[in-house]
Structure formats: structure tokens, C-alpha cells
Amino acid sequence: MHMKPRVLNLKNRRGVEEELERIGVSREGKRILSQKANLYLIKLEGIPSQAANLLKQEMLSVSADAAIKKEVASFAVSKSDVLLIGTEAHYNKVIPKLRHQPFSLSHLSCELKQILKNIKRERFILCLGDKQLDLAKKVAIMGILNLTPDSFYDGGRYTQEKKALARVEEMVSHGADLIDIGGESTRPGATEVSTEEELRRIIPIVGKIKELFEIPISVDTYKAQIAQEAIEAGADMINDISGLRFDSELKQVVAKYKVPLVLMHIKGTPRDMQNNPCYDSLLGEIISYLRESIVIAKEAGIDEERIIIDPGIGFGKSARHNLEIINKLSELKSLGRPILIGVSRKSFIGNVLNLPLQERLEGSLAATCLAVTQGARIVRTHDVKETRRAID
Structure with missing residues (x-):
């Protein structure tokens, strides 16, 4: 009898549960077996050797494992990175054991429990004024409206009110879920504009959009005064490229205003961020930066449920860095917040395909679709109609 064996490509818990459903496994069986089917590799950095040794022993005790530096066994090094290797079922066994261990492993047990919860989370409700976006039901499209004369792609096109409003109308008709308004270019090498000039560009348009359209408005700014006046004029969200650092x-x-906030990673400032950016651990540094941004926000009284994270494609990254971020974007799920991605027409696409700005649509769509499969729930784009079709 031929049993037709094949290896399944089940990359997440949902895929495993669907396959168990097809087989006809009981509800309790699905719960137990799904915990055994997905392998989670959890990276820890700079762990004291004593803690690393204990971690390896505890992981082995539940039939899981941990990769540590070879010198740790003889305590020839003081610290080591650690790669934990186990299923959800393994972690559920080892976490209670770590609670009673020294060397801050009790704290690690809490972090591991939270990370496992975070990476499985799919439901996020984004409250924007009197509207709600359910990011589990569909990926949200953030249409870009640059009111600047020097933005890298559409600088100068929408500096006049009539053209700006016509552009908003077009993006709404094409399926945008919210509009992101920028009054200061943050392209590589850009210089800062005055607060007065940024206000002059943004505030009248925010008011007009609010008056004429029923679409949430995000304002792309890192300045407190701009944010306050924009919110008072009708903006529903703030998009901060600095992750609360500038x-x-x-x-x-x-x-104070209880609006959603996008926290983005950036290395340096727009003026100098592309001057040979380098990282020891690209995703590790981005996640650490964003984790700290979340802590800063929460300590200021910002509700964590209002926070969105953005790895900052093109903001202090080489073309190779940007490709790695998109390929490993799901690692940001460790933070438990919805992920926003902005790849539209950016230079890394031009570098890969050797194409000018006007010919980067296909590359932008391909990168966006990959990012969505890796967990992005909001995509920021110049090309709303095409992006909506591609991701739907």
C-alpha cells in the first residue's frame, strides 16, 4: 500500500491548525499538537556564562536544546549569545523551571512567556478618531501625501492645495485606509525645515481633508508642536521617524491626545543616516531600539495598544540591509505590536533592479507582498490602487 508521504510547508500555527482540522483531530488534540509542531528559535544576547550553562541544561531537561559559545562549558568566557531551540510545548515546560533559577533567569522566564504570546498574536484593532481598522481582517493601506518640494519621489507635485486634495480624493477612490501627510522631507541628505514652514504646509491641508473626506489622517512628524497643532486640526495619528528620540x-x-503612534527605527538623522551605515546585528539592533521606544512611550502614559512599529526601510540602511529586514520582518512580531512597512519606490529597489524612480512599481509591489507574508499589517505607499490589488 502506497501511503503518499510528503513534507508539508506549514510556516505558522494557523497552517498547522488547518491541517489538523483536515485530518479530523479533536479540539483538545489540535491545541496540544499545534504546540508541538512549530519550532521557535529564540536569540538571547550577552548572557553571563553561568546563566547560559543553566539555560542549556534546563532546555535539555525538557528535550529541547540551546546553542552556546563552546568556551562557556569551561567558563573561559564571561558572556555568550544563546540560541534557544524548542517547540511551544518545550517552552511551556521550561518557563516554570526558569522562574526558580538565579542569574536573572526568573526575569527571562517572564520575557519568554510574553514573546510566545506576542508572536502568535494576529488581532489588532487600530482606533483612528471615530473609525476602527481591524488589521486581522485586512492589511491597511497608508497613502502618501507629501506636501514638500524636495521629497525623493513626488516632491513639488502636491504643494498646491487643489492638487493635494485631488490626490487625496484619488487615493481614497483607490482603496486607501488612511492618508499619511508629510511637511518635511526625510529623504537621505535632507535638511531640516523650520517649524513655522512645516506648520504652514501641513495644518491647512489637514483641516481641509477632515472637512471633505471621511478618512483617517496620519501626520509624519517628529516635532511636538507640529503633532499638537495637527491633532487639534483633525489628525488621527502621528508617524514619528525617530521612535521618540528627536x-x-x-x-x-x-x-495627552490619546492618538495612535508609529515608532520607527532610524540610525542617525536624515542628513547623515546613509553615510556608510553598519550593524553588528541588524535585526537585533532594530528590535532593541524599538523595544526601548515602546518603553519610553509607555512610561509617558501612552497606551501600548496605540503603538505601531516600523523597522525604517532606507533610514540608515544599505540595500542589503533593507532586503534582510524584509526577509526577516517576522522577527519584529516578538514585540507584540502591529508592523508598518514603507518600501514604496525606494532606492534599494532601484539598486537591485537597476531602475529609475518611475520604473520601480513592480519592485515595490514585490517587496510589499513579501513584507505582508512576513507579518506587515500596514503598508505605506505612493501607489495605492496597485498595492491594494496586489495584497488583496
Whole structure:
């Protein structure tokens, strides 16, 4: 009898559960077996050798494992990175054991429990004024409206009110879920504009959009004064490229008005961020930066459920860095927040395909679709109609 064996490509818990459903496994059986089917590799950095040794022993005790530096066994090194290797069922066994161990392993047990919860989370409700976006039901499209004369792709096109409003109308008709308005270019090498000039560009348009359209408005700014006046004019969300690093007062504004906040990773400033950016651990550094941004926000009184994270494609990254981020984007799920991605027309696509700005649509769509499969729930784009079709 031929039993037709094949290896399944089940990359997440949902896929495993669907296959168990097809087989006809009981509800309790699905719960137990799904925990055994997915392998989670959890990276820890700079762990004291004593803790690393204990971790390996505890993981082995539940039939899982941990990779540590070879010198740890003889205590020839003081620290080591650790790669934990186990299924959800393994972690459920080892976490209670770690609670009673020294060397901060009791704290690690809490972190591991939270990370396992975070990476399985799929339901996020984004409250934008009187509207709600259920990011589990569909990926949200954030249409870009640059009111600047020097943005890298559409600089100067929408500086006049009539053209800006016509562009909003077009993006709404094409399926945008929210509009992101920028009054200061953050392209590589860009110089800062005055607060007065940024306000002059943004505030009248925010008011007009609010008056004419029923679509949530995000304002792309890292400045507290801009954010406050934009929110008072009708903006529903703030998109901060600095992750609360450039203006220490922004967090108080966001906390006061209780609006959603995008926290983005950036290395350096727009003026110098592309001057040979380098990383020891690209995703590790991005996640650490964003984790710290979340802590800053929460300590200021910002509700964590209002926070969105963005790895900052093109903001202090080489073309190779950007490709690695998209390929490993799911690692950001460890933070338990919805992921926003912005790849639209960016230079790394041009570098890979050797194409100018006007010919990067297909590359942008391909990168966006890959990012969505890796966990992105909001995509920021110049090309709303095409992006909506591609991801739907």
C-alpha cells in the first residue's frame, strides 16, 4: 500500500491548525499538537556564562536544546549569545523551571512567556478618531501625501492645495485606509525645515481633508508642536521617524491626545543616516531600539495598544540591509505590536533592479507582498490602487 508521504510547508500555527482540522483531530488534540509542531528559535544576547550553562541544561531537561559559545562549558568566557531551540510545548515546560533559577533567569522566564504570546498574536484593532481598522481582517493601506518640494519621489507635485486634495480624493477612490501627510522631507541628505514652514504646509491641508473626506489622517512628524497643532486640526495619528528620540516633548503630546503612534527605527538623522551605515546585528539592533521606544512611550502614559512599529526601510540602511529586514520582518512580531512597512519606490529597489524612480512599481509591489507574508499589517505607499490589488 502506497501511503503518499510528503513534507508539508506549514510556516505558522494557523497552517498547522488547518491541517489538523483536515485530518479530523479533536479540539483538545489540535491545541496540544499545534504546540508541538512549530519550532521557535529564540536569540538571547550577552548572557553571563553561568546563566547560559543553566539555560542549556534546563532546555535539555525538557528535550529541547540551546546553542552556546563552546568556551562557556569551561567558563573561559564571561558572556555568550544563546540560541534557544524548542517547540511551544518545550517552552511551556521550561518557563516554570526558569522562574526558580538565579542569574536573572526568573526575569527571562517572564520575557519568554510574553514573546510566545506576542508572536502568535494576529488581532489588532487600530482606533483612528471615530473609525476602527481591524488589521486581522485586512492589511491597511497608508497613502502618501507629501506636501514638500524636495521629497525623493513626488516632491513639488502636491504643494498646491487643489492638487493635494485631488490626490487625496484619488487615493481614497483607490482603496486607501488612511492618508499619511508629510511637511518635511526625510529623504537621505535632507535638511531640516523650520517649524513655522512645516506648520504652514501641513495644518491647512489637514483641516481641509477632515472637512471633505471621511478618512483617517496620519501626520509624519517628529516635532511636538507640529503633532499638537495637527491633532487639534483633525489628525488621527502621528508617524514619528525617530521612535521618540528627536523631540523629548512629543511623547507627552501623544499621551495627552490619546492618538495612535508609529515608532520607527532610524540610525542617525536624515542628513547623515546613509553615510556608510553598519550593524553588528541588524535585526537585533532594530528590535532593541524599538523595544526601548515602546518603553519610553509607555512610561509617558501612552497606551501600548496605540503603538505601531516600523523597522525604517532606507533610514540608515544599505540595500542589503533593507532586503534582510524584509526577509526577516517576522522577527519584529516578538514585540507584540502591529508592523508598518514603507518600501514604496525606494532606492534599494532601484539598486537591485537597476531602475529609475518611475520604473520601480513592480519592485515595490514585490517587496510589499513579501513584507505582508512576513507579518506587515500596514503598508505605506505612493501607489495605492496597485498595492491594494496586489495584497488583496
